[in-house]
Amino acid sequence: MGVFEIYKQLLKAFGNQNWWPVENNFHPKEWEICAGAILTQNTNWNNVEKALNNMRKAGCVTIEDVLEIDEKDLRELIKPAGFYKQKAERLKIFAEAVGSSENLKTFLRKTSRENLLRIKGIGPETADSVLLYAGNRRFFVVDAYTKRVFSRLGFFPENQNYETVRKFFEKNLPKNIKIYKEFHALIVKLAKDFCRKKPFCEKCPLKDCSFKGVRK
Structure with a gap:
């Protein structure tokens, strides 16, 4: 399963996250x-x-x-x-x-x-x-959740350096700012709800995940 296919699965499962959350009380x-x-x-x-x-x-x-x-x-x-x-x-x-x-x-x-x-x-x-x-500029955001999820999916080690991971996503996704924003937010939701440090795999929307030692 490719990176963009994972994005589509998560979007179908969770819907649009519409990040970054703002209250519009700050100016600008x-x-x-x-x-x-x-x-x-x-x-x-x-x-x-x-x-x-x-x-x-x-x-x-x-x-x-x-x-x-x-x-x-x-x-x-x-x-x-x-x-x-x-x-x-x-x-x-x-x-x-x-x-x-x-x-x-x-x-x-x-x-x-x-x-x-x-x-x-x-x-x-x-x-x-x-x-x-x-800035609405095309730079993919990588965080600890990104590394956890995609290392478990077998794309790279969890300790992979930031720039390598960022460039990996930018290479494998459409050059689309909205997708960059949504995918980052969707990964965070997946990591918080399912792909935790002690993962809850039973109802995870990524059914093709083969993270060894977790799925029974």
């Missing part, structure tokens, strides 16, 4: 995606939502707000996301790199992936999340 809305991509590092999305909600309540919803707020106060707002000292610094550094809310869309459209990766605290997964979901 792409800024919420960028902030969320930084806040979600090493934590789950529920914690990110709590941090973003704290920022909304405090009126810290634009790049200018993040630049102006005292870093200690920003730490308190984003504390639910964990690593709050590190992430507060990273939010401010990223905001400085963009410059202003008015400049964000231009930044997302024109900055190269290489330049994004030069910003302190922006690794490959965060960079690709920003480019794909906020």
Whole structure:
């Protein structure tokens, strides 16, 4: 079974996921995606939502707000996301790199992936999340769920490096931004609901999976 066939099976099983989830309280809305991509590092999305909600309540919803707020106060707002000292610094550094809310869309459209990766605290997964979901640019997002699922399907080892996995998906999928977004979200859903660390294979929609030692 090929990669695109897996995408179609998951889409049929789960339907459109319509990621990235935004509340449209941040301005511009792409800024919420960028902030969320930084806040979600090493934590789950529920914690990110709590941090973003704290920022909304405090009126810290634009790049200018993040630049102006005292870093200690920003730490308190984003504390639910964990690593709050590190992430507060990273939010401010990223905001400085963009410059202003008015400049964000231009930044997302024109900055190269290489330049994004030069910003302190922006690794490959965060960079690709920003480019794909906020910038609508064709970079496939790889995370731990992607590696877990597709290593079990036999495509590559779970410890395969990020760039190799990203290029594998970009080579084997149609050059379509919507598919990139949906597939990433569908993989996350599969990994959370079925392909867990201790997998629940009985009702998994990928019936052709031959993950040894799991299916009985």
